[in-house]
Amino acid sequence: WDVLDALEEAWIHPKEFFMTSPERFEIALERIEHELNDRLRYFDGTKEAVKRLRLEQRTEYDLEMLREVGHCLAIENYSRHFDGREAGERPYCLLDFFAACARQFHGDPSRFLVIMDESHVTLPQVGGMYHGDRARKENLIEHGFRLPSAADNRPLKLPEFQQLVPQMVYVSATPGERELRHLCEVTGQTVPEGLLHVASKGGAGQADVSKKIQGSPSMYEMLQTIDHLPRMEIRPTGLLDPGIEVRPTEGQVADLLSEINARIERGERTLVTVLTIKFAEEVAAYLSRMGVKAHHLHSEIDTIERTEIINALRLGLIDVIVGINLLREGLDIPEVSLVAIFDADRQGFLRNERSLLQTIGRAARNANGSVLLYADSMSPAMSGAIRQTLERRERQAQDNERRGIVPQTIIKALPQMGQESEGLLEGTTASSRGKRLVARKGGRADPAAPAFLVTNSGTDSEHRISIENSISQLENDEALPLSREALQEVALEVKSAMEDAAKALDFEEAARLRDRLMLINDRLDAAGID
Structure with missing residues (x-):
């Protein structure tokens, strides 16, 4: 190798930039304008003026930004034109870079290896990414937010991905059916009956049957019969499976x-x-x-x-x-x-x-x-x-x-908790709708969240529980240490939550809170509290 230069610094472009020559840049702008005119004529024919205006304003603004500063927001939606690709042609990706490096260093574009970790979930996700992206892009294109070429800025289809990978190592503690069938095909083994319903070629081909054959071997039984399956199950720590x-x-x-x-x-x-x-x-x-x-x-x-x-x-x-x-x-x-x-x-x-x-x-x-x-x-x-x-x-x-190994629990550095996590210990954090109900010492963690009450529910440890949980215990726990002021505060909180649930059309939750409010009011009446 010859050293051409010594760099003290380098500018790494963010992913929003698409580098191209001035000549191709102008050609790309012309192609964008041509596609825009075709799409506007389409909306004229369907008499959808709002969609036409929306697309025209957005695209004309992007073209002006590209001409003035060489960049615009969401420029990746025009990548097909900057790459010079045809409609439907797959985008370039990191695997193309791997192939180029292999060609440069080894003289063979297939001299690289792809290792797919947790393949039982990763491989299906590779196939699913395209369809999810396609559904979203079609909605944007249909309503005039983007040109049809935006659909070609997309993830790879599973057959395209498999075609670009010359050598694959699937890694998983629980191999999936696609990987196992792919292994059988590559090594010339007979595909087990329990794998005939999955797509061949690692998901890129077709299945032999439409659904899994009844009475076919289980995954455990198939793993016993498939050869060339390296097992890396021995742990250096000596830890046994539970x-x-x-x-x-x-x-x-x-x-x-x-x-x-x-x-x-x-x-x-x-x-x-x-x-x-x-x-x-x-x-x-x-x-x-x-x-x-x-x-x-x-x-x-x-x-x-x-x-x-x-x-x-x-x-x-x-x-x-x-x-x-x-x-x-x-x-x-x-x-x-x-x-x-x-x-x-x-x-x-x-x-x-x-x-x-x-x-x-x-x-x-x-x-x-x-x-x-x-x-x-x-x-x-x-x-x-x-x-x-x-x-x-x-x-x-x-x-x-x-x-002579004695199993030992692995040692892993403890994480650092931020200040926003201090409330986790303050009490019960079981709440509905994915929102934690936690309280900080000396105050509430979230001004919009219900307050917490300290109770003793028959255990040796005194802990905090949410108002919702406090109310749910009123039928069973007559010894709740609720003062008149605290009980009135609970009633107001529950009434507010009930009204919010009704506004959100969550009538089941509103009815549940209504019943609890009635129970609290009965307790207030019994205590002679207005």
Whole structure:
């Protein structure tokens, strides 16, 4: 190599910039104008004046900005013209850069390797990105917000992606059906009957049958028959896969509470998975009333707050998280020694073999890891997940014995919590609609959120619960330490919440709050309070 120059600094353009030559730039502007005129004639023919005006104003403004400053907002929607691509032609991407580097350094554009982590979710997402983007762009184009060429600034289709990848390594603790079929095809193996319903060529081809054949082998059974499947299951830490115990659903919440308390005494944490948002919130609320620092975690909680909750669990501000489908891939919490799965025998997406294995794996970072499956029957998914976990556990135990390794919980640096997270310990954080009801010392965390009341619900620890939870206990707890002023404040809060729910057309919530307000008013009347 010859050194041409030594750079002290370099300007890395943001992704909004599309670098091109002045000649191509002018050609691109002409193509944009030509497409605009065609589209305006289309709206003239359909007599949609509002859409025509909207598109004309937006595009003319973008063209003026491009001519004056060489850039405009959302310039990527014109990328087809700047790239010189035809309608429908795929956009350039990072894989093209990989191929160019391989050609430059090795003389062969196929001399590069793509490693797809968590392939069982990543590969379907690659295929789904195009369709989601297409639906959004079609809506913008139809209503005159964008030119039709905006649809060509898009993710790759799955066949396009697979065509650009010369060599692929799929990495997953729970391989998906597409990857397994792709492996069988590449290595010349017979595709198992249980994989004939999935698309061939890693999702880029066609399936042999329209739906899964009844009575076909389970995922566990297919993994035993497929060759050339490298297994990297031995952990250097010697940690075993967690032990699994199946328990009946009758009295499951009370049984879980005793297990949680045992973990709390040892300074360990617990994850609980359920099937619905409502049940997650109810379980978290119940645990909180029993003196356990619990929080729910589901899709209605924003991403930043999810991170806060998980960090709080690691720091011990929370002892239990009750979730649905978020306690899976990539969630490595060494402090968690117990994972409880409710309704483990249900058939479906959240309780298939792969989902169960991923959830079970959350307890594999702690030397005391264990899993409780609450079920009244043994589903095929449960059977496969248990067998696969026990098989891995046995292989790890044999390796530990051979090497003299004593399993040790992994050590992971504790996160830092911001000031906005201080309220997590202040009380029960189980609330509806994904909004935490937390209070700071000496005041309320959110002026718009209901206040918190300190009560004692029959446990040794005094904790804070939300007004909503306080009201729900009025029928059962006659010893609530509510003064006249506090009870009147609760009534005003509930009345306001009821009116807000009615305005939001959430009549079920409004009716529930109305019933609680009537109960509070009865208590006020009984106490002789106006």
